[in-house]
Amino acid sequence: xxxxxxxxxxxxxxxxxxxxxxxxxxxxxxxxxxxxxxxxxxxxxxxxxxxxxxxxxxxxxxxxxxxxxxxxxxxxxxxxxxxxxxxxxxxxxxxxxxxxxxxxxxxxxxxxxxxxxxxxxxxxxxxxxxxxxxxxxxxxxxxxxxxxxxxxxxxxxxxxxxxxxxxxxxxxxxxxxxxxxxxxxxxxxxxxxxxxxxxxxxxxxxxxxxxxxxxxxxxxxxxxxxxxxxxxxxxxxxxxxxxxxxxxxxxxxxxxxxxxxxxxxxxxxxxxxxxxxxxxxxxxxxxxxxxxxxxxxxxxxxxxxxxxxxxxxxxxxxxxxxxxxxxxxxxxxxxxxxxxxxxxxxxxxxxxxxxxxxxxxxxxxxxxxxxxxxxxxxxxxxxxxxxxxxxxxxxxxxxxxxxxxxxxxxxxxxxxxxxxxxxxxxxxxxxxxxxxxxxxxxxxx
Amino acid sequence: xxxxxxxxxxxxxxxxxxxxxxxxxxxxxxxxxxxxxxxxxxxxxxxxxxxxxxxxxxxxxxxxxxxxxxxxxxxxxxxxxxxxxxxxxxxxxxxxxxxxxxxxxxxxxxxxxxxxxxxxxxxxxxxxxxxxxxxxxxxxxxxxxxxxxxxxxxxxxxxxxxxxxxxxxxxxxxxxxxxxxxxxxxxxxxxxxxxxxxxxxxxxxxxxxxxxxxxxxxxxxxxxxxxxxxxxxxxxxxxxxxxxxxxxxxxxxxxxxxxxxxxxxxxxxxxxxxxxxxxxxxxxxxxxxxxx
Numbered sequence: 116x117x118x119x120x121x122x123x124x125x126x127x128x129x130x131x132x133x134x135x136x137x138x139x140x141x142x143x144x145x146x147x148x149x150x151x152x153x154x155x156x157x158x159x160x161x162x163x164x165x166x167x168x169x170x171x172x173x174x175x176x177x178x179x180x181x182x183x184x185x186x187x188x189x190x191x192x193x194x195x196x197x198x199x200x201x202x203x204x205x206x207x208x209x210x211x212x213x214x215x216x217x218x219x220x221x222x223x224x225x226x227x228x229x230x231x232x233x234x235x236x237x238x239x240x241x242x243x244x245x246x247x248x249x250x251x252x253x254x255x256x257x258x259x260x261x262x263x264x265x266x267x268x269x270x271x272x273x274x275x276x277x278x279x280x281x282x283x284x285x286x287x288x289x290x291x292x293x294x295x296x297x298x299x300x301x302x303x304x305x306x307x308x309x310x311x312x313x314x315x316x317x318x319x320x321x322x323x324x325x326x327x328x329x330x331x332x333x334x335x336x337x338x339x340x341x342x343x344x345x346x347x348x349x350x351x352x353x354x355x356x357x358x359x360x361x362x363x364x365x366x367x368x369x370x371x372x373x374x375x376x377x378x379x380x381x382x383x384x385x386x387x388x389x390x391x392x393x394x395x396x397x398x399x400x401x402x403x404x405x406x407x408x409x410x411x412x413x414x415x416x417x418x419x420x421x422x423x424x425x426x427x428x429x430x431x432x433x434x435x436x437x438x439x440x441x442x443x444x445x446x447x448x449x450x451x452x453x454x455x456x457x458x459x460x461x462x463x464x465x466x467x468x469x470x471x472x473x474x475x476x477x478x479x480x481x482x483x484x485x486x487x488x489x490x491x492x493x494x495x496x497x498x499x500x501x502x503x504x505x506x507x508x509x510x511x512x513x514x515x516x517x518x519x520x521x522x523x524x525x526x527x528x529x530x531x532x533x534x535x536x537x538x539x540x541x542x543x544x545x546x547x548x549x550x551x552x553x554x555x556x557x558x559x560x
Numbered sequence: 561x562x563x564x565x566x567x568x569x570x571x572x573x574x575x576x577x578x579x580x581x582x583x584x585x586x587x588x589x590x591x592x593x594x595x596x597x598x599x600x601x602x603x604x605x606x607x608x609x610x611x612x613x614x615x616x617x618x619x620x621x622x623x624x625x626x627x628x629x630x631x632x633x634x635x636x637x638x639x640x641x642x643x644x645x646x647x648x649x650x651x652x653x654x655x656x657x658x659x660x661x662x663x664x665x666x667x668x669x670x671x672x673x674x675x676x677x678x679x680x681x682x683x684x685x686x687x688x689x690x691x692x693x694x695x696x697x698x699x700x701x702x703x704x705x706x707x708x709x710x711x712x713x714x715x716x717x718x719x720x721x722x723x724x725x726x727x728x729x730x731x732x733x734x735x736x737x738x739x740x741x742x743x744x745x746x747x748x749x750x751x752x753x754x755x756x757x758x759x760x761x762x763x764x765x766x767x768x769x770x771x772x773x774x775x776x777x778x779x780x781x782x783x784x785x786x787x788x789x790x791x792x793x794x795x796x797x798x799x800x801x802x803x804x805x806x807x808x809x810x811x812x813x814x815x816x817x818x819x820x821x822x823x824x825x826x827x828x829x830x831x832x833x834x835x836x837x838x839x840x841x842x843x844x845x846x847x848x849x850x851x852x
Contacts, residue, residue, distance in 0.1 A: 164674065166778065168674075168679045168680060169679075169680035169681065349823060350823055350824050351824035352825060352827065354784075355824065355827075356781075357773075357775055359576075360573050360816040361819055361820075363573070363820065364566075364820050380681035384683070388774065391689065391774070392704075393569075409680060409681070413681070413776070
């Protein structure tokens with residue numbers, strides 16, 4: 116019996132050793148690694164905690180929807196026709212610069228990701244760009260909208276690609292809308308001549324994002340010699356929740372409209388406090404990041420008549436193929452997470468597709484090669500309307516170009532919320548811009 | 561709007577902001593006065609109070625001005641537990657321990673709230689949303705009048721509690737001389753628990769009034785108000801409740817005046833500029849006594 120036990124143990128040890136050798140042999144017999152047999156690691160930098168967690172969670176979940184779709188379709192199609200699977204790894208920037216630095220460093224050095232996607236706050240994203248430059252990892256920024264992301268010259272930004280409109284772009288676009296649509300409507304309401312200067316007030320976050328909008332508006336007015344007079348330019352601290360005093364100052368300047376450079380958690384209270392507490396019954400124009408479901412919920416009936424510059428909305432889309440693609444994305448996302456994706460989620464969804472396409476085109480994860488693939492990239496638009504229906508990056512600052520639109524909100528009493536209708540440009544619009552009956556134009560007196 | 565109207569409106573917004581600060585700072589001062597502890601996590605009790613009121617409001621639809629009482633009672637309980645489990649063991653072991661403990665509590669409460677309620681911004685619509693009341697030449701929202709009335713009522717109640725009840729008098733005695741209070745037979749540990757709970761309940765009232773005014777809130781909302789509350793109690797004088805009231809009002813008025821005259825980015829800075837001036841000119845604060 117004793118010998119039998121010893122024999123069994125020896126046999127087990129021998130079997131284990133043989134198995135180990137077999138495995139070792141199998142491992143060493145593997146052919147040299149090709150991309151088609153590995154996993155492509157995509158790092159997603161998003162604010163999962165902290166003040167921007169609402170948007171950040173949306174970005175991370177949208178990236179997952181994209182990766183799942185790509186993998187379900189067989190994976191990334193490589194140059195030689197073979198396939199590779201995507202693996203997402205998230206880095207939480209904690210909505211802070213230090214958190215962003217930590218997340219980027221971990222993804223690059225510990226997780227050894229092949230490419231990065233994400234980034235929301237411009238202040239946070241710009242804080243860890245030095246790390247991106249140092250390790251030369253291709254990074255598709257899908258949320259931070261300050262142009263400094265790729266325009267800055269103090270560090271090498273050549274590995275950074277900007278897949279969201281910058282404050283320069285939409286600040287200019289919104290200002291042109293004011294000049295071409297809002298100004299004539301106000302003049303018509305007042306019965307004044309077309310040369311009456313339009314009285315515009317700015318209320319913006321005291322950050323790169325808010326100041327970027329301020330600069331864009333000022334530059335657009337000067338460059339195009341627009342008949343718009345900036346009657347008030349007020350700033351506020353990021354994350355502020357009580358805007359009544361600044362709004363009192365804005366109201367004292369008698370504006371025809373107010374352009375807000377604010378995040379959704381600021382934009383909704385600004386408009387609510389302005390209309391409810393201050394009696395500032397004017398048109399509020401908002402940056403595109405406000406076009407999300409939480410904003411519509413928070414603003415309630417006070418959003419009536421407000422305008423949002425947009426490229427993706429939870430509640431509307433320009434007619435055509437993009438609308439169908441957006442609806443599919445929204446439904447897939449809703450089925451999985453029970454909510455609808457927002458704009459930053461949409462561009463992050465596309466960011467994963469762009470990453471997959473660039474790596475697929477080269478058939479390698481070599482970072483310099485992937486970077487060049489992004490420079491040379493020309494791929495069909497995914498879910499957002501792009502210029503020429505193509506996603507590509509400009510040769511100077513590596514920025515993609517979106518087709519933007521302006522939408523105006525109207526109150527739906529059944530829902531208890533406002534819903535948007537596209538009012539500009541003419542080729543996309545679904546309804547006309549109107550001045551609400553309660554609207555009060557500014558006066559110089 | 562004429563210049564007088566604008567001036568009055570800024571004063572009004574300052575008074576409203578001052579009400580929130582007064583409640584927060586008075587609670588903090590009550591705790592400091594009795595226990596002499598520095599609790600940087602006081603803003604988190606404001607946040608918890610806000611969430612409790614909001615949750616009950618969302619679930620039941622009961623008027624949030626009525627829920628304020630319940631929210632204050634819950635925070636008395638939470639405050640008592642925190643005092644008993646966290647602060648009492650380290651009482652008298654040095655300010656550094658208190659500071660690190662309270663910083664730890666900030667993270668625990670913030671992350672706990674984020675786990676329970678999520679960390680996206682939320683807002684509450686008051687039942688009186690959109691109703692305005694004529695006050696002189698101004699039309700001001702009814703909610704702000706109610707906020708000022710509630711603050712006054714709570715402060716009057718606190719005054720009566722401290723001056724007319726036995727426990728209130730024991731709290732004042734402990735605040736004035738802890739050893740003396742022990743010698744005359746006051747159970748100072750019991751007074752510590754009550755003071756801490758009461759201070760937290762005032763923070764809960766501030767949190768409730770914060771949200772009914774239409775301001776958005778999330779788990780991280782308490783940090784800045786807590787810092788300002790500290791500035792207020794230093795400004796008014798450590799341990800002085802009248803100082804906290806005057807300091808809170810001054811802070812609210814100064815912030816809103818600066819935001820109007822100098823711009824929104826000066827809103828926070830002005831409070832600390834005033835604080836530095838007061839500390840240089842009168843280091844004990846406006847109503848403080850030497851030795852605090």
